[in-house]
Structure formats: structure tokens, C-alpha cells
Amino acid sequence: LDVSQRERLQSLGAIYQEPLWLFHRKDHKIESIADLHNLRVGLGATDSGTEEVTAAILQANQIAPADYPEQWQRIGGRTAADELLAGNLDAAFFIAPADSPLVQRLAASPLLQLASFRRAAAYEARIPFLRHVAVGEGLLNLAQNTPHRDITTLSPVATLVINEDFNPALAPLI
Numbered sequence: 001l002d003v004s005q006r007e008r009l010q011s012l013g014a015i016y017q018e019p020l021w022l023f024h025r026k027d028h029k030i031e032s033i034a035d036l037h038n039l040r041v042g043l044g045a046t047d048s049g050t051e052e053v054t055a056a057i058l059q060a061n062q063i064a065p066a067d068y069p070e071q072w073q074r075i076g077g078r079t080a081a082d083e084l085l086a087g088n089l090d091a092a093f094f095i096a097p098a099d100s101p102l103v104q105r106l107a108a109s110p111l112l113q114l115a116s117f118r119r120a121a122a123y124e125a126r127i128p129f130l131r132h133v134a135v136g137e138g139l140l141n142l143a144q145n146t147p148h149r150d151i152t153t154l155s156p157v158a159t160l161v162i163n164e165d166f167n168p169a170l171a172p173l174i
Contacts, residue, residue: 024112085106
């Protein structure tokens with residue numbers, strides 16, 4: 001949407017949250033977004049919600065699209081998961097519920113682990129559509145204890161928006 005289209009939208013409220021997962025290969029230590037700089041990273045598919053969220057996080061870290069390293073790729077979903085598991089990516093972002101088959105597949109891999117967003121409160125303060133989410137040890141996979149410790153991740157808030165064509169009498173019903 002362009003700026004004029006966005007200005008005509010109104011929010012009816014938050015609907016749900018889905019966590020942002022940053023899976024990475026265990027042989028890499030990721031403590032901040034800066035640690036991704038020299039890695040091969042899946043940022044989310046072009047024009048996807050995942051790409052929008054990762055772009056906002058990168059921008060908050062003063063990393064502009066022109067500054068993205070060559071090895072950062074706009075791929076997501078199953079493609080990014082396959083590349084991560086095959087060793088062709090070092091890390092990748094995903095937005096999905098904890099019980100999604102994709103997240104469960106990645107969580108079950110002994111080659112991968114989840115990054116924690118230690119500065120989640122700072123992201124939440126700077127990016128209005130993000131909230132922090134506590135993920136307890138073993139939540140994704142008890143048998144393999146994934147994550148292996150309590151972590152914090154971020155979650156974009158899905159918002160129901162309307163334009164001027166929406167009948168205002170329907171708003172209370174929603």
C-alpha cells in the first residue's frame with residue numbers, strides 16, 4: 001500500500017499474535033542482530049509478513065536494505081527451512097505458530113537452535129506492532145528440549161483494518 005492508501009485505513013483492533021522464530025545452525029553463536037552480518041540468512045519471502053518484520057528489526061538496528069550483505073536472501077517458509085537444514089543457510093526467520101509443522105520440523109533438528117531476542121523490550125518500544133513472548137525451555141520439543149533454555153522472541157500483532165467503504169454499523173459486531 002502507498003501512503004495515501006494507508007492513511008485511509010482504520011484499525012478495529014488486534015486479532016492475534018504469531019511468534020517470530022530465528023532458527024540458526026548450532027555452530028553459530030547469535031546474541032544480537034549484528035551477529036548475522038557475516039552469515040547466510042533467510043529474511044522471509046519477498047512481500048511476506050516475515051520480510052516486513054525482519055526489515056523493521058533490521059532498520060531498528062540501523063541496517064538499511066542497501067546495507068544487506070550479499071548472502072542475505074529473501075526466501076522463507078519451506079524453501080528457507082530446506083536450505084537451513086541442508087546447510088545452505090546459517091540462519092532464517094519464520095513467522096508461524098509453535099505447533100506448525102514447519103516450526104516443529106526445525107525444532108526437531110539436532111543441527112539447529114533458536115536465537116533469543118535479549119533486547120525484546122527495546123524492539124517492542126521502537127516497533128509498535130511487535131510484542132515480546134516468553135518461550136519456555138522445551139516448549140517446542142520436550143524430547144529434544146527445544147529450546148534448550150528459556151528464550152524471548154518477538155511476535156507481530158495481526159490487526160484487523162478497514163477502509164472508508166466499511167459500514168460503521170458492522171464494527172461493534174466484529
